[in-house]
Amino acid sequence: ERSPIIAPSILASDFSRLAQEVHAIEGAADWVHVDVMDNHFVPNLTIGLPVVQSLRKATSIPFDVHLMITDPQRWAPGYAEAGAYNVTFHAEACDDPVALARTLRAAGAKAGLAIDRDTPVEPYLELLPYLDTILIMTIKAGFGGQAFMPEMLDKVRDVRRRAEVNDLEIRIEVDGGIAADTIEQAAEAGADAFVAGTAVYGAADPAEAIRKLRGLAAG
Ligand code: DX5
Numbered sequence: 653e654r655s656p657i658i659a660p661s662i663l664a665s666d667f668s669r670l671a672q673e674v675h676a677i678e679g680a681a682d683w684v685h686v687d688v689m690d691n692h693f694v695p696n697l698t699i700g701l702p703v704v705q706s707l708r709k710a711t712s713i714p715f716d717v718h719l720m721i722t723d724p725q726r727w728a729p730g731y732a733e734a735g736a737y738n739v740t741f742h743a744e745a746c747d748d749p750v751a752l753a754r755t756l757r758a759a760g761a762k763a764g765l766a767i768d769r770d771t772p773v774e775p776y777l778e779l780l781p782y783l784d785t786i787l788i789m790t791i792k793a794g795f796g797g798q799a800f801m802p803e804m805l806d807k808v809r810d811v812r813r814r815a816e817v818n819d820l821e822i823r824i825e826v827d828g829g830i831a832a833d834t835i836e837q838a839a840e841a842g843a844d845a846f847v848a849g850t851a852v853y854g855a856a857d858p859a860e861a862i863r864k865l866r867g868l869a870a871g
């Protein structure tokens with residue numbers, strides 16, 4: 653495990669002032685987490701490629717793009733080309749994750765695979781060598797502000813065990829309900845990248861909230 657990555661989710665920020673909201677966490681956060689939803693893969697709609705392209709020019713913090721969309725094969729490469737650091741697509745939406753991961757890497761991005769609440773992780777453990785990131789949802793994908801589901805941490809433990817046995821460099825990211833009262837158990841299970849929406853942007857001082865989360869994750 654490497655030092656923890658803290659990735660605030662702008663889903664919980666004020667979309668009318670996105671650049672300022674990103675500037676508020678620059679310096680304190682490692683990545684900014686960008687939730688792309690298409691109202692098809694999930695029953696919610698957020699932002700897409702034009703907004704990500706514009707926002708990319710407004711900041712230098714790495715973008716961690718989480719695609720909750722149908723047909724990621726078609727859309728994910730555009731986010732890599734737009735300068736995203738990490739592009740994560742959902743296992744449930746993709747019939748050839750290894751091929752898409754290869755395409756993303758060729759386009760200059762890290763490749764991530766997301767596992768939603770109702771999806772077991774076992775079938776995907778053999779794909780870990782082809783991925784840079786695996787995102788374990790600790791809620792059902794679609795909305796911020798939901799309660800953390802500790803039972804999802806069994807998936808984190810399974811991935812961490814496999815990564816250790818096979819000596820893999822993969823980042824294990826958790827997303828959903830991560831806050832001061834949940835981040836330690838996620839870190840203990842083996843996660844080393846932490847998305848936090850409400851816990852950062854709902855705080856009076858987002859940078860201070862990030863520092864607190866980082867301290868708890870580092871143990
Ligand atoms: C939800 C998104 C999450 C969301 C997390 O589907 O993937 O990134 O922003 O929000 P919180 O931290 O409030 O659970």
Ligand code: ZN
Nearest residue numbers: 687718827847
């Ligand atoms: Zn997310």
